Amino acid sequence: MRPFHPAYIIYVLPKLLSALWVTFAMVAGTLFFGGLLGFLLAAGKVRRGRIAKTISNIYIYTVRCVPSIVMLFIVYYGLPELLLTFGIDINRVGKGFFVIVTFSILFAANIAEVFRAAYEAVDRGQREAALSIGLSEWQAFRRIILPQCVVVAIPNFTNALINLMKEGALAYTIGLIDIMGKGQLLIGKNQGSYGLEIYLALAGIYWVITILVEKFSAGVEIALSKGRKAPNAKIRERRRKKCS
16 A cells, blocks of 8 residues: 655645636635525515515525435536526536536525524614614615624624535536646546545645635624624613612
């Protein structure tokens, strides 16, 4: 058996990083389309309409029960056949399209619950107070509710983003050459050699990206939380005023 070569990890890093833009493009596309769909699903859940709430619940419960790789194969193999029955041929579309569609479907189901929980965490009395001073529903949401929802949603949104990035590594199973796909190509080119070194290099890349995302998220949360007091701090302040 071949001995372990730590120096090969450094050697292979530039080759893996050359495909990093594909991973970022996949994540960016999923964030946009999946986030938009997740927002609509969350809006359906918080509204009083029974039809919209039922549709949102069915979508979320169904999609969250399907493993990512199963959904990827369903979209990759099933969507072209489904559209072909309507005369639409997408067999020549790039693999990145199917990856973004798949993970947008999955991401929307998870992020919808994040948006819903963040919205319901804001005191409803603030909306009523905003309406009472003449603000419209949209103005109350945009100026009062949304800024607070963003702060509440950031931690869970960050977790969903990190999970998306890691699950996106499954894209190589349909032939997309992201950093994971690039690693598989290098292992195949070396006839199975240096597999451990390449996987360790991939783990290091994902680890660095995850740390950077968490640091950036924490910075944004701190910046948006300025001027806001935590609930425990408010309770302590009230007690202090009563004692004085």
